[in-house]
Amino acid sequence: MPVTETRLLLKHADDPAYGIDLASYEKVGGYEMLKKAVGLKPEDIRTEIKNSGLRGRGGAGFPCGVKWDLVDRKSGKPIYLIVNCDESEPGTFKDRQLVHKDPHQLIEGVMISAFANNVALAFIYIREEMPKGAKILNQAIEEARAKGYVGANICGSSYSCDIIVHRGAGAYICGEETGLIESMEGKRAYPRIKPPFFPAVLGLYQCPTIVNNVETLCNVPHILRMGAAEYCKIGRNNNTGTRIWCVSGQVQRPGYYEVAGITFGQLLNDICGGPLPGRKFKAIVPGGGSSKILRYDEKFKGKKPDGTPHEFTFDEIPLDFDGIASAGSMSGSGAVIVMDDSVDIMEALANLVAFYAHESCGQCTPCREGSLWAKKMTHRMCGGEARERDLTTLYDMAGNIGGRTVCPMGFSTTWPVQSYIDKFRPEIEAKTRENRLGMSRDARLIEK
Amino acid sequence: MAFQLKPETVEKIDRMIARYPQKRSALMMVLHEIQEEKRVISNEAIEWVAARLELQPINVLEVVTFFPSYRQKPIGKVWVRVCRTLSCALMGGYKTGEILEKELGCKMGHTSDDGSVTLEYAECLAACGTGPVALVDEDLFENLTPDKLGPVIAEIKKRAAGGTPTPTKN
Ligand SMILES: Cc1cc2nc3c(=O)[nH]c(=O)nc-3n(C[C@H](O)[C@H](O)[C@H](O)COP(=O)(O)O)c2cc1C
Numbered sequence: 303m304p305v306t307e308t309r310l311l312l313k314h315a316d317d318p319a320y321g322i323d324l325a326s327y328e329k330v331g332g333y334e335m336l337k338k339a340v341g342l343k344p345e346d347i348r349t350e351i352k353n354s355g356l357r358g359r360g361g362a363g364f365p366c367g368v369k370w371d372l373v374d375r376k377s378g379k380p381i382y383l384i385v386n387c388d389e390s391e392p393g394t395f396k397d398r399q400l401v402h403k404d405p406h407q408l409i410e411g412v413m414i415s416a417f418a419n420n421v422a423l424a425f426i427y428i429r430e431e432m433p434k435g436a437k438i439l440n441q442a443i444e445e446a447r448a449k450g451y452v453g454a455n456i457c458g459s460s461y462s463c464d465i466i467v468h469r470g471a472g473a474y475i476c477g478e479e480t481g482l483i484e485s486m487e488g489k490r491a492y493p494r495i496k497p498p499f500f501p502a503v504l505g506l507y508q509c510p511t512i513v514n515n516v517e518t519l520c521n522v523p524h525i526l527r528m529g530a531a532e533y534c535k536i537g538r539n540n541n542t543g544t545r546i547w548c549v550s551g552q553v554q555r556p557g558y559y560e561v562a563g564i565t566f567g568q569l570l571n572d573i574c575g576g577p578l579p580g581r582k583f584k585a586i587v588p589g590g591g592s593s594k595i596l597r598y599d600e601k602f603k604g605k606k607p608d609g610t611p612h613e614f615t616f617d618e619i620p621l622d623f624d625g626i627a628s629a630g631s632m633s634g635s636g637a638v639i640v641m642d643d644s645v646d647i648m649e650a651l652a653n654l655v656a657f658y659a660h661e662s663c664g665q666c667t668p669c670r671e672g673s674l675w676a677k678k679m680t681h682r683m684c685g686g687e688a689r690e691r692d693l694t695t696l697y698d699m700a701g702n703i704g705g706r707t708v709c710p711m712g713f714s715t716t717w718p719v720q721s722y723i724d725k726f727r728p729e730i731e732a733k734t735r736e737n738r739l740g741m742s743r744d745a746r747l748i749e750k
Numbered sequence: 751m752a753f754q755l756k757p758e759t760v761e762k763i764d765r766m767i768a769r770y771p772q773k774r775s776a777l778m779m780v781l782h783e784i785q786e787e788k789r790v791i792s793n794e795a796i797e798w799v800a801a802r803l804e805l806q807p808i809n810v811l812e813v814v815t816f817f818p819s820y821r822q823k824p825i826g827k828v829w830v831r832v833c834r835t836l837s838c839a840l841m842g843g844y845k846t847g848e849i850l851e852k853e854l855g856c857k858m859g860h861t862s863d864d865g866s867v868t869l870e871y872a873e874c875l876a877a878c879g880t881g882p883v884a885l886v887d888e889d890l891f892e893n894l895t896p897d898k899l900g901p902v903i904a905e906i907k908k909r910a911a912g913g914t915p916t917p918t919k920n
Pocket residue numbers: 357358359360361362363364366369386387388389390391474475476477478479480513514515516518519709710711
């Protein structure tokens with residue numbers, strides 16, 4: 303049987319007859335779930351979301367229902383909901399589709415989630431580089447307001463909630479939830495230390511705050527429509543629902559694909575059409591630039607459900623949270639960057655290290671200094687000026703960043719550096735020894 | 751001359767401030783409005799914003815200097831940002847950047863002498879599946895391999911010369 307997409311969130315997005323206006327959304331049953339929701343008890347909706355097993359699509363895969371349970375409801379302070387549409391992890395472009403092609407689906411998800419958590423003011427934090435997305439959202443919110451889906455007395459109930467679209471200003475660290483909150487407060491986006499600053503307790507204005515990714519919240523109306531039990535039948539245990547994978551790089555058909563219950567091989571070979579003509583897959587970044595790289599020819603070790611050990615190939619990795627974790631990496635933001643045998647792996651590493659060096663907020667010494675030092679070293683290792691000890695120093699230094707910083711971004715230098723070296727050491731060593739100017743076959747990957 | 755904004759911009763800013771539970775929260779949005787009108791955040795603008803939000807100028811300055819999108823030097827009439835991050839680079843993003851440099855007569859990371867174009871590399875623009883990509887003002891141009899640069903160069907030159915932008919989707 304051919305492998306196909308399971309489109310739930312993107313069901314209408316690419317239909318040429320489907321528009322981003324309210325009428326288009328209502329024609330396909332839009333806002334029916336919000337109407338139903340305001341007649342339910344908030345805690346019943348929360349239970350339904352918990353039972354659906356919905357896991358966060360922003361990076362960490364934390365169960366959405368559990369996150370909502372952690373909200374401090376006794377403080378008497380207002381509760382805020384923030385939608386994370388900062389979408390900046392290299393390789394990720396799914397939230398862009400959801401916002402630009404079906405904005406009302408997101409707004410319905412936001413309003414149901416807001417109602418379920420007694421939120422009276424929600425924010426959508428969208429990166430500056432999506433100016434049209436911000437306009438589309440604002441327009442959709444006004445349309446929804448005119449119909450009583452946003453604002454005062456939603457769907458004729460006593461419940462009221464507004465949404466503010468807040469624009470970022472080009473800093474990746476605003477994707478990290480506490481950095482995002484600081485920037486929403488009008489400050490530099492320096493992430494806060496946890497504990498004590500868990501958003502669920504001490505978030506925006508020191509009030510309980512929920513931060514969820516765009517894709518996470520777009521699932522909410524569907525869960526309500528289908529019911530948790532039916533929703534759980536999509537995907538597999540602990541990995542319920544669909545996921546939108548963003549495939550980029552050297553593959554026949556890059557793009558965004560919403561799938562469930564398939565393997566990594568099925569995504570890259572069947573859906574994306576395999577490698578470019580005459581090429582072979584070499585390495586895959588499975589979950590955004592900061593995730594650990596995988597070799598395409600690698601054999602992974604795992605255990606079957608009955609406990610017997612078994613080996614599996616890259617193609618056999620189940621394409622979901624737990625599947626990619628079992629191969630030693632993470633599914634992160636669902637961003638798959640494919641590299642074929644034309645790529646100089648050292649240059650690819652240097653490219654990503656430059657990203658994280660540019661985006662470190664500068665608050666912690668290990669991340670600020672370490673990422674810049676790693677950038678310097680990886681660049682000279684590409685440029686024919688490697689020093690004798692660079693490789694060892696780079697590896698050891700990178701190992702001293704992650705886990706010693708305020709936010710998890712420290713790992714964004716540690717993981718790529720260490721995994722690229724672990725998996726491609728001979729190639730990287732040869733490159734540093736040869737002392738030649740680095741160059742991938744098709745394209746230059748770093749600044750000269 | 752004292753710092754002045756168009757009355758409609760001031761009105762928009764005041765409406766925005768009123769929506770936030772705390773005034774300071776509107777800071778980023780206010781800065782966006784000002785930069786859109788002036789193409790720069792000047793010292794006078796910083797003082798104006800501070801007064802409007804009941805902050806000290808340093809509170810505004812530290813935000814302006816933290817976020818790459820805010821500029822203390824004027825942005826050219828057309829703002830071109832070419833993605834240099836991995837997915838785009840794999841498809842030839844740097845080559846695209848070099849050709850644009852030549853064609854537009856503007857060095858990467860600079861504004862052309864006549865102030866018409868600002869050309870820069872940017873980090874991942876969240877459109878990696880159609881790389882290389884570039885953001886020209888508010889418009890995203892995709893699949894910008896070296897052989898497909900004709901239309902985007904023409905559009906940039908047209909805008910730089912004062913022509914109205916051709917509508918695009920995205
Ligand atoms: C450095 C860093 C960058 C992040 N960037 C994003 C982002 O761009 N978008 C996003 O949704 N989550 C991002 N996250 C995860 C958020 O902190 C947060 O966990 C997420 O938005 C929660 O939503 P979810 O539970 O629905 O996934 C980032 C985390 C870190 C540490």
